[in-house]
Amino acid sequence: MPPPADLDVLLLQRSFPGMSEPESRIFRAWLAQHGADYDRFEFNVRVGAGVDVPPDTPEFVQELARSVSRPRIDVVAFGDGVVRLIEVKVRAGLSSIGQLVGYRTLYFADHPGTRRIELQVVAARTSPDVVRVLSENGIGLELLNA
Numbered sequence: 809m810p811p812p813a814d815l816d817v818l819l820l821q822r823s824f825p826g827m828s829e830p831e832s833r834i835f836r837a838w839l840a841q842h843g844a845d846y847d848r849f850e851f852n853v854r855v856g857a858g859v860d861v862p863p864d865t866p867e868f869v870q871e872l873a874r875s876v877s878r879p880r881i882d883v884v885a886f887g888d889g890v891v892r893l894i895e896v897k898v899r900a901g902l903s904s905i906g907q908l909v910g911y912r913t914l915y916f917a918d919h920p921g922t923r924r925i926e927l928q929v930v931a932a933r934t935s936p937d938v939v940r941v942l943s944e945n946g947i948g949l950e951l952l953n954a
Contacts, residue, residue: 812847815843818843819836819840819843821836824836825852827882828898831882831897833954835894835896837953837954838894838896838950849883850884851883854875854879854881855879855914855915856914881894882895890924891925893928894928894929895907896929900933900938900949904942905942905947908928908947911927927946929942929949931952934951
């Protein structure tokens with residue numbers, strides 16, 4: 809599988825949509841190591857339906873409320889028939905696990921043709937407890953100094 813056509817551009821990006829500058833540095837380091845393993849990447853991907861808004865609310869406010877309240881996946885990586893949902897953190901905590909499990913459910917619902925989803929946390933640091941819980945739940949972890 810050839811690397812994404814825009815990999816060189818992605819590696820030069822200072823920041824990625826929805827990520828802080830430290831998170832962008834961490835993801836750029838991951839991308840340098842693994843970017844060629846994927847066909848393409850999507851950033852800041854919204855899933856789910858968002859909040860319910862009272863029906864008498866103006867339509868433009870309803871649309872805005874739903875849009876900004878939908879959960880946001882940092883990175884969706886596509887390659888070899890696998891969709892990888894990636895959460896990028898400076899310090900990965902237990903909340904990362906809940907986020908990814910929720911994203912998987914919502915991504916499957918929004919993309920019913922998806923066959924296989926893998927979950928991964930990319931971070932600079934974490935704790936032994938988080939490493940254990942990630943491992944026991946089949947969620948990948950990569951720690952990078954960036």
